[in-house]
Amino acid sequence: MSNTINYTVDADGIALLTFDLPGKSMNVLTPELMQELDALVKQAAADDAVKGLVLTSGKAAFIAGADIKDMVTAYDRGVTPREGYEFSYALNRTLRNMETCGKPVAAAINGLALGGGLEVCLACHYRVLADHPKAVLGFPEVNIGLLPGAGGTQRTPRLIGFRNAATMVLQCRNQKPQQALEMGLVQELAPADQVVDRARRWVLEEGDPIAPWDKKGFKIPHGGLMSPGTAQTFMVGNALLAKNTRHNYPAPIAAQSAMFEGCATSFDDGLKIESQYFGTLLAGPVARNMMRSLFVNKGKADKLARRPEGVEKSQVRKLGILGAGMMGAGIAYVSAQAGIEVVLLDTSQEAAEKGKAYSEGLLKKAMERGKTTEEKAAALLGLIKPTTSYHDLAGCDLVIEAVFESVKIKADVTAKTEAVVPESCIFASNTSTLPITGLAEASERPEQFIGLHFFSPVDKMPLVEVILGKKTNDEAIARSLDYIQQIRKTPIVVNDSRGFYTSRVFSTFTAEGISMLAEGVNPALIENVSKMTGMPVGALAVTDEVTLELAHKIGKETAAALGRDYPADLSQEVIQKMVEDLDRKGKRFGKGFYDYPKDAKKHLWAGLAEHFPVADTQPEVSELKKRFLTIQALETARCVEEGVLMHAEDADIGSIFGWGFPPYTGGTLSYIDTIGIREFVAECDRMAAAYGERFKASAWLRERAESGQDFYA
Ligand code: NAD
Numbered sequence: 001m002s003n004t005i006n007y008t009v010d011a012d013g014i015a016l017l018t019f020d021l022p023g024k025s026m027n028v029l030t031p032e033l034m035q036e037l038d039a040l041v042k043q044a045a046a047d048d049a050v051k052g053l054v055l056t057s058g059k060a061a062f063i064a065g066a067d068i069k070d071m072v073t074a075y076d077r078g079v080t081p082r083e084g085y086e087f088s089y090a091l092n093r094t095l096r097n098m099e100t101c102g103k104p105v106a107a108a109i110n111g112l113a114l115g116g117g118l119e120v121c122l123a124c125h126y127r128v129l130a131d132h133p134k135a136v137l138g139f140p141e142v143n144i145g146l147l148p149g150a151g152g153t154q155r156t157p158r159l160i161g162f163r164n165a166a167t168m169v170l171q172c173r174n175q176k177p178q179q180a181l182e183m184g185l186v187q188e189l190a191p192a193d194q195v196v197d198r199a200r201r202w203v204l205e206e207g208d209p210i211a212p213w214d215k216k217g218f219k220i221p222h223g224g225l226m227s228p229g230t231a232q233t234f235m236v237g238n239a240l241l242a243k244n245t246r247h248n249y250p251a252p253i254a255a256q257s258a259m260f261e262g263c264a265t266s267f268d269d270g271l272k273i274e275s276q277y278f279g280t281l282l283a284g285p286v287a288r289n290m291m292r293s294l295f296v297n298k299g300k301a302d303k304l305a306r307r308p309e310g311v312e313k314s315q316v317r318k319l320g321i322l323g324a325g326m327m328g329a330g331i332a333y334v335s336a337q338a339g340i341e342v343v344l345l346d347t348s349q350e351a352a353e354k355g356k357a358y359s360e361g362l363l364k365k366a367m368e369r370g371k372t373t374e375e376k377a378a379a380l381l382g383l384i385k386p387t388t389s390y391h392d393l394a395g396c397d398l399v400i401e402a403v404f405e406s407v408k409i410k411a412d413v414t415a416k417t418e419a420v421v422p423e424s425c426i427f428a429s430n431t432s433t434l435p436i437t438g439l440a441e442a443s444e445r446p447e448q449f450i451g452l453h454f455f456s457p458v459d460k461m462p463l464v465e466v467i468l469g470k471k472t473n474d475e476a477i478a479r480s481l482d483y484i485q486q487i488r489k490t491p492i493v494v495n496d497s498r499g500f501y502t503s504r505v506f507s508t509f510t511a512e513g514i515s516m517l518a519e520g521v522n523p524a525l526i527e528n529v530s531k532m533t534g535m536p537v538g539a540l541a542v543t544d545e546v547t548l549e550l551a552h553k554i555g556k557e558t559a560a561a562l563g564r565d566y567p568a569d570l571s572q573e574v575i576q577k578m579v580e581d582l583d584r585k586g587k588r589f590g591k592g593f594y595d596y597p598k599d600a601k602k603h604l605w606a607g608l609a610e611h612f613p614v615a616d617t618q619p620e621v622s623e624l625k626k627r628f629l630t631i632q633a634l635e636t637a638r639c640v641e642e643g644v645l646m647h648a649e650d651a652d653i654g655s656i657f658g659w660g661f662p663p664y665t666g667g668t669l670s671y672i673d674t675i676g677i678r679e680f681v682a683e684c685d686r687m688a689a690a691y692g693e694r695f696k697a698s699a700w701l702r703e704r705a706e707s708g709q710d711f712y713a
Contacts (some may be wrong), residue, residue: 324355513539
């Protein structure tokens, strides 16, 4: 036994069980911890001197959730649904034993309790929660492809009713202390240092050892399964789930079924139903994909897994931003938010001030929502200095360039900056397409030149793509990564290429949608299938957003740089026609694939049918979905082949957090691994024959497929 729970019995006969995982800053739930809990509960139950139990934690938080280390490998280890059931049911049995041990058990929840941690609390007969903003309660499981498998789907609705339970379990919404109290999730709030005393008091003075659902006449609060309100909750819930998940995510559907079916039967049978659904999810690929990319690998990236060793940890104190447009303004905001002094430079004072005004707007909204105070907002704004003078850049540790997408202008601002900043300053370009090695030619210090590609809107998008030029050195990489961590974004690191990784692969998604249009696929079908695939926005709508004009410009520039013809394919033919002949350049211009009436919602342009006639027979939805996913995954594989991508983890994280590749796939390379690389290549062959050479797998990929070499070893 690992001794992660301290056990003491005081003079009043209270057994105090303190979770305190040695050598860790947080408690996490492991099968060993649960075995230890089981044994200690049995010991306390058998000890006549013990009147009741209080569970608490020796850390700042109660329990942060289950350790997913073993769960994330379950699918790869070939864990069956039955074994998944056993895993969950063992947890359920332990907590049910505690709940029915015959002695009152209270949870003294001194800090946050999530997932399995909250399930431990719910299996206690009484809960006192620390009245502290960080002491939130919640179930994050559905977000990583699982469901609460230690009684959460059974105790939560029985405790707080179906509607509240749905909010917590299906939408993964955390509850703050006051909300938790009002909902009935906990019975009492207290200052963090008093939760144990209050829990002891309850055990000594009230100490009811029977859970509500084990009492005769128990009724689910706010209406049982057959009540009109509950029927409506499930009806609306079903529709919402279908809309939000497009049936790509098994977890929320399984969790809802577990709640419904489990509450239609006895509590003990309900636990078995929950464990069955849990087992099926654990044994499936979606949970593996989501746990691996969204939790494990994102966590590693946030801890700077790609940071070169041997470079001292650094902090940016003064940041220069060149260009106060959409991107520059956003980067200024997130940097000032991290307490960094920002010099925001543009060609006119007015443009620079406008960039700063973007932060003012965001802060005003934040104040209205009570997310910040006037003092904090003023302090943040005080950090941003709008200017036109390069002299203000003196003393910058890092300068990020976000001027117009032009090699000439970028070269000009690079030289002007290097004339005034310290020699140690790192220079980064936020270009979305121009190769970094080429831009670095304008620099006197190309080894300190790097690409930091942010995504729009910067304050919302979590990813920064770090692009290494041929000469970029380790120090520039390390210090750039330190900065990304400082502003709380997630980095991926890639090698230089036209469009790098994210812009390059994302453009295959939009191009595929546009090619479909040229083939006669109904535009409404293209848009709906994009979303059914799990992409956040339709392929045509998102092209309108980034503008057809930009796609046109990039297409022409790329063709020129690579010495090939423009337009080179069907999608470019459509773009050329839309921009050059029809003057429909995208949303910013008021018209593109969509019309944007001032007083109504946007809608697909009726004229599309005239220029791109709709074919009599339309393809299957499943075929279009596969096309969208396959083309992006294949382009990602090409990035691996060319050395643009060095790690499968970066590919997956970048695809999900950069442009919204559907999380249930685990990302572009997990998508291939999940299908199986052989099957993937066979699918590419079929599509190359049906839709064109762009689906052709390279000899390199074919070889990998033949030897069965997955992207994740
Ligand atoms: P923008 O047109 O909104 O802003 C560019 C700003 O640069 C303008 O305010 C302009 O006045 C200023 N500027 C132009 N020349 C300058 C000079 N010589 N000195 C100082 N300031 C100058 O453009 P944006 O969308 O913010 O894009 C900026 C850069 O970021 C581009 O390289 C673009 O490719 C890249 N990028 C854009 C996006 C996006 O979604 N818009 C995403 C990632 C990267």
